[in-house]
Amino acid sequence: MEAxxxxxxxxxxxxxxxxxxxxxxxxxATSARAVAAEAGLSPALVMHHFGSKEGLRxxxxxxxxxxxxxALRDLDPGGGDLMGSLGEVSARMFGADPVLRGYLRxxxxxxxxxxxxxxxxxxxxxxxxxxxxIAAEGGRTDADLQWAPFQMLCLIVGPLLLEPVMQxxxxxxxxxxxxxxxxxxxxQRLLRLGLFGASxxxxxxxxxxxxxxR
Amino acid sequence: MEAxxxxxxxxxxxxxxxxxxxxxxxxxATSARAVAAEAGLSPALVMHHFGSKEGLRxxxxxxxxxxxxxALRDLDPGGGDLMGSLGEVSARMFGADPVLRGYLRxxxxxxxxxxxxxxxxxxxxxxxxxxxxIAAEGGRTDADLQWAPFQMLCLIVGPLLLEPVMQxxxxxxxxxxxxxxxxxxxxQRLLRLGLFGASxxxxxxxxxxxxxxR
DNA sequence: TCACTTGCTGAACATGTGTTCAGTATATTG
DNA sequence: CAATATACTGAACACATGTTCAGCAAGTGA
Numbered sequence: 001m002e003a004x005x006x007x008x009x010x011x012x013x014x015x016x017x018x019x020x021x022x023x024x025x026x027x028x029a030t031s032a033r034a035v036a037a038e039a040g041l042s043p044a045l046v047m048h049h050f051g052s053k054e055g056l057r058x059x060x061x062x063x064x065x066x067x068x069x070x071a072l073r074d075l076d077p078g079g080g081d082l083m084g085s086l087g088e089v090s091a092r093m094f095g096a097d098p099v100l101r102g103y104l105r106x107x108x109x110x111x112x113x114x115x116x117x118x119x120x121x122x123x124x125x126x127x128x129x130x131x132x133x134i135a136a137e138g139g140r141t142d143a144d145l146q147w148a149p150f151q152m153l154c155l156i157v158g159p160l161l162l163e164p165v166m167q168x169x170x171x172x173x174x175x176x177x178x179x180x181x182x183x184x185x186x187x188q189r190l191l192r193l194g195l196f197g198a199s200x201x202x203x204x205x206x207x208x209x210x211x212x213x214r
Numbered sequence: 215m216e217a218x219x220x221x222x223x224x225x226x227x228x229x230x231x232x233x234x235x236x237x238x239x240x241x242x243a244t245s246a247r248a249v250a251a252e253a254g255l256s257p258a259l260v261m262h263h264f265g266s267k268e269g270l271r272x273x274x275x276x277x278x279x280x281x282x283x284x285a286l287r288d289l290d291p292g293g294g295d296l297m298g299s300l301g302e303v304s305a306r307m308f309g310a311d312p313v314l315r316g317y318l319r320x321x322x323x324x325x326x327x328x329x330x331x332x333x334x335x336x337x338x339x340x341x342x343x344x345x346x347x348i349a350a351e352g353g354r355t356d357a358d359l360q361w362a363p364f365q366m367l368c369l370i371v372g373p374l375l376l377e378p379v380m381q382x383x384x385x386x387x388x389x390x391x392x393x394x395x396x397x398x399x400x401x402q403r404l405l406r407l408g409l410f411g412a413s414x415x416x417x418x419x420x421x422x423x424x425x426x427x428r
Numbered sequence: 429t430c431a432c433t434t435g436c437t438g439a440a441c442a443t444g445t446g447t448t449c450a451g452t453a454t455a456t457t458g
Numbered sequence: 459c460a461a462t463a464t465a466c467t468g469a470a471c472a473c474a475t476g477t478t479c480a481g482c483a484a485g486t487g488a
Contacts, residue, residue: 010465029242032446042467047447049465109323111378119379133409143409144400150380151404154372155365161375164325165333166364186358190365194408195347195357224435245475256437261477263435 011049013039019060023102027057064103065118072125091180094160101175105161119153126152133191155187225263227253233274237316241271278317279332286339305394308374315389319375333367340366347405369401 008016017038021030032053036043050056094101107115126149134141159166159174167174222230231252235244246267250257264270308315321329340363348355373380373388381388 026240026242028240031444033444043446044448044468045466048467053446105323108376108379109319113382116379116382119376120383123383130409137410141410142407143403144396147397147400148404148409150373151369151400154368154376157376158368158372159364162322162333162368162371165322165330168327168330169334169337182358183361186361186365189357190362190404190408192408192410193356194404194406195344195362196351196355196406246477247475257476258438258478259436262437267476 010041010045014041014046014049015059015063018056019103020099022060022106023099026106061114064100091177095175095177095180101160101163108157108161122153123149152191159183224255224259228255228260228263229273229277232270233317234313236274236320237313240320275328278314305391309389309391309394315374315377322375336367337363366405373397
């Protein structure tokens with residue numbers, strides 16, 4: 001059961017409103033007054049609770065990164081599905097919440113140390129995932145192992161970053177479940193076989209159905 | 215021979231200064247006064263020449279898209295190198311000019327119709343490139359042909375978008391020539407063979423040297 | 429010479445910004 | 459009950475913003 005907005009404390013409502021507006025318009029383009037109005041509260045309350053607009057941003061960052069960190073943490077345990085788990089988490093995180101998507105898009109666009117650190121964690125995840133992938137495939141590869149994790153991340157994070165310009169070129173929402181599943185499958189196939197390999201059925205089963213009309 | 219800043223007309227100097235600052239800080243976070251100061255001119259001149267700050271943005275957009283369009287236009291003629299030509303143009307465009315890179319990053323982050331249209335053109339380029347790739351490979355593929363062009367673009371545009379968060383995780387500049395060449399090679403290999411295919415020497419020759427220390 | 433356009437400026441205006449502060453309810457604690 | 463802390467507000471402050479406007483200097487054509 002979700003708590004209705006008016007049930008939350010002022011602090012939480014301000015933080016949520018800020019998350020929404022920052023995701024939509026960006027930090028610089030969002031005024032403290034707009035946040036307060038969205039939350040139905042007084043602008044002065046922002047200062048009371050967070051000290052400054054920058055403090056508000058920090059609080060929002062913290063909450064988002066906590067949510068993201070939690071999601072990334074219960075990613076490992078299965079260990080079986082190989083890189084499909086990244087598609088999983090991306091589905092659970094990004095697919096569910098367009099606001100979170102927008103905010104993450106903004107964060108990954110900055111060049112603050114915090115952003116670089118977040119990306120570093122994603123990179124580490126991609127690296128270990130890649131190692132498992134390689135091991136499962138027999139340890140044989142001619143690929144550029146320094147760059148491969150970045151390629152993985154580009155494939156996964158790219159659609160998130162490009163959503164605003166990509167979506168108008170598609171006929172169905174990019175982040176609904178079937179599209180996500182299809183993308184995840186396409187990424188796995190690309191990484192394992194390239195565009196031209198025949199899909200021999202070794203390794204993970206192909207769970208994707210091309211469930212898109214047209 | 216480059217024209218020194220003081221040789222340019224006020225209008226051009228304002229536009230160039232705006233390009234620089236928009237690329238660096240974003241549009242919303244850049245004041246008309248800051249642009250004027252960067253150009254060594256009066257803020258009122260922005261209004262005189264462009265009517266409004268939005269007009270200034272339009273002028274900058276126009277110039278950048280013209281530059282980009284020209285670069286994309288003399289991409290086709292060769293026709294031989296397959297998708298390597300995209301690496302080529304990306305090297306000539308993005309590698310050369312960090313300012314242009316920053317600005318393009320900002321543009322691809324917006325959700326204006328102009329941005330979507332620009333991406334649409336990139337997408338079309340990727341599609342035709344992909345068709346040539348498939349034809350050259352014998353026309354046989356199990357890949358997801360609807361999604362494949364997006365995958366290509368993610369691999370190419372991803373490093374551009376992620377530069378601010380990626381660069382701190384690397385020990386060499388991402389957009390110097392050898393890194394670009396290496397990335398282009400890695401992308402070609404990934405698309406053709408995946409991470410695990412043996413690099414049989416059919417098709418385009420492998421022109422990349424892993425010219426990176428460490 | 430005059431009139432006229434063009435590039436450009438300084439000062440000002442109205443508005444929106446982040447932030448401060450005194451003060452008011454409401455609850456909690458002694 | 460009084461005392462105190464907490465959540466919250468309205469009005470104000472200092473400042474930055476986009477924009478306007480009257481006017482200056484310089485070049486051009488008649």
